[in-house]
Amino acid sequence: MNGSIDFDIVVVGGGIVGLATAYKITLSHPDIRIAVLEKEEKLASHQTGYNSGVIHSGLYYKPGSSKAKTCTKGRKELISFAKKYKIPHEICGKIIVATHQKELPHLDRIFENGCENEIEGIEKISAQKIKEIEPSSNGIAGILVPCTGIIDFVKVVEKLGALIVKKEGNIVLTSHEVKGFDKHDFYTNVSTNEGSFSTKYVINCAGLQSDRIAKADGLWPDVRIIPFRGDFYELTSDAQEKVKHLIYPVPDPTFPFLGVHFTRMINDTVECGPNAVFSFKREGYGKTDFDFTDTWESLSYLGTWKMFLRHFRFGVSEYARAFSKKLFLRSLQRLIPSLGYDDIKQCKTGVRAQAVAKNGRPVDDFKIEKGKNSIHVLNAPSPAATASLAIGEYINEIATGHFKLGKNENKKI
Numbered sequence: 334m335n336g337s338i339d340f341d342i343v344v345v346g347g348g349i350v351g352l353a354t355a356y357k358i359t360l361s362h363p364d365i366r367i368a369v370l371e372k373e374e375k376l377a378s379h380q381t382g383y384n385s386g387v388i389h390s391g392l393y394y395k396p397g398s399s400k401a402k403t404c405t406k407g408r409k410e411l412i413s414f415a416k417k418y419k420i421p422h423e424i425c426g427k428i429i430v431a432t433h434q435k436e437l438p439h440l441d442r443i444f445e446n447g448c449e450n451e452i453e454g455i456e457k458i459s460a461q462k463i464k465e466i467e468p469s470s471n472g473i474a475g476i477l478v479p480c481t482g483i484i485d486f487v488k489v490v491e492k493l494g495a496l497i498v499k500k501e502g503n504i505v506l507t508s509h510e511v512k513g514f515d516k517h518d519f520y521t522n523v524s525t526n527e528g529s530f531s532t533k534y535v536i537n538c539a540g541l542q543s544d545r546i547a548k549a550d551g552l553w554p555d556v557r558i559i560p561f562r563g564d565f566y567e568l569t570s571d572a573q574e575k576v577k578h579l580i581y582p583v584p585d586p587t588f589p590f591l592g593v594h595f596t597r598m599i600n601d602t603v604e605c606g607p608n609a610v611f612s613f614k615r616e617g618y619g620k621t622d623f624d625f626t627d628t629w630e631s632l633s634y635l636g637t638w639k640m641f642l643r644h645f646r647f648g649v650s651e652y653a654r655a656f657s658k659k660l661f662l663r664s665l666q667r668l669i670p671s672l673g674y675d676d677i678k679q680c681k682t683g684v685r686a687q688a689v690a691k692n693g694r695p696v697d698d699f700k701i702e703k704g705k706n707s708i709h710v711l712n713a714p715s716p717a718a719t720a721s722l723a724i725g726e727y728i729n730e731i732a733t734g735h736f737k738l739g740k741n742e743n744k745k746i
């Protein structure tokens with residue numbers, strides 16, 4: 334490689350996708366130098382650090398989609414990684430619970446989908462079995478998914494960071510915000526608030542900012558990131574015994590990412606949520622947070638209005654739940670009827686980066702595009718944390734071809 338160029342690859346974004354990508358490329362191409370640049374003081378400061386901490390099975394995703402393929406593969410790899418590096422995790426299983434007759438056909442479809450995706454050990458369960466597994470839950474039928482688990486994703490990211498910098502020449506820098514790119518034929522100067530870095534190639538894993546980074550690199554993505562805030566409540570210590578593991582509702586087929594659920598976290602607290610409301614700030618974690626540029630970019634995009642019009646009723650009910658603990662509680666009581674007003678208290682909030690197409694449809698699958706000497710991850714919603722190591726491997730394959738990286742045997746780092 335040219336000695337005057339600082340790095341071979343700069344990865345923008347220190348979330349789980351950026352770190353998993355840098356890790357996989359380091360394993361596959363140990364001779365190249367990688368810099369991961371993260372704008373916040375800590376890694377995993379956005380989606381990865383505010384998620385539900387669930388290792389998803391891969392049950393719901395369309396067979397053959399990138400989500401389906403990478404979730405199952407990534408889950409298995411994530412569990413081996415967690416075992417090897419002693420990262421707190423538990424394969425506790427989850428149940429999906431139907432509480433109304435009208436949900437039964439969709440419950441059956443989910444089960445069939447799970448079989449097609451070859452999810453290990455899934456089982457249809459009766460109301461009685463639901464009671465045995467989760468005595469406080471109320472269901473008429475369900476699915477047991479034994480391979481679902483919980484994990485501390487922030488610890489996964491920290492470990493990946495430590496492994497990446499173990500390789501001489503690699504760096505992971507926090508408090509380095511990428512501001513723009515000065516592109517030349519064979520290299521790019523990446524400017525940050527802390528000076529500029531020259532690199533042969535750029536990989537954009539900037540989550541909530543990924544469309545902007547793509548534009549700064551000269552792409553005109555056919556999607557825009559629209560932020561959706563998700564509020565979580567947690568059960569008080571007295572109410573925690575009402576949830577043994579993970580309890581999910583049957584998702585609405587139109588909005589599979591909606592539907593509040595109960596998650597016993599790896600630190601033994603029980604979180605419930607999230608809802609999903611349009612956010613007026615991409616990195617806004619407060620209910621009334623507002624940013625003019627973010628709001629303007631969302632609302633000046635036709636796709637946003639088309640999405641609002643199509644899903645108006647759901648949008649309004651999600652908003653109502655965001656501002657009313659009573660309504661939030663009511664949706665939780667569908668799964669656990671004995672839950673009372675004083676059993677839940679508000680805890681964290683997360684913001685999802687959802688790519689929305691010009692026709693107003695949220696992009697369901699992962700979306701990765703190539704630019705000149707660059708690769709852009711433009712949509713990596715859930716289960717991207719579960720699937721991260723498989724996504725990282727997939728991006729490594731794209732990078733190997735697109736950047737014509739020399740192939741090396743996998744080496745230990």
Ligand SMILES: Cc1cc2nc3c(=O)[nH]c(=O)nc-3n(C[C@H](O)[C@H](O)[C@H](O)COP(=O)(O)OP(=O)(O)OC[C@H]3O[C@@H](n4cnc5c(N)ncnc54)[C@H](O)[C@@H]3O)c2cc1C
Pocket residue numbers: 345346347348349350351370371372373376377378379380381382383384385386387388389509510511512538539540541542546563607682683684685686713714715716717718719720
């Ligand atoms: C509420 C919620 C619950 C979820 N639950 C689950 C779950 O249980 N299981 C699961 O598998 N998935 C879950 N997900 C999805 C999962 O968390 C995300 O898909 C995943 O974390 C995406 O990782 P990422 O690295 O792409 O994005 P991020 O984690 O958002 O990382 C992107 C990083 O890029 C940085 N960045 C942005 N711009 C710049 C710049 N200009 N310069 C430098 N750095 C920059 C950001 O600061 C950020 O750290 C959930 C998501 C949310 C929001």
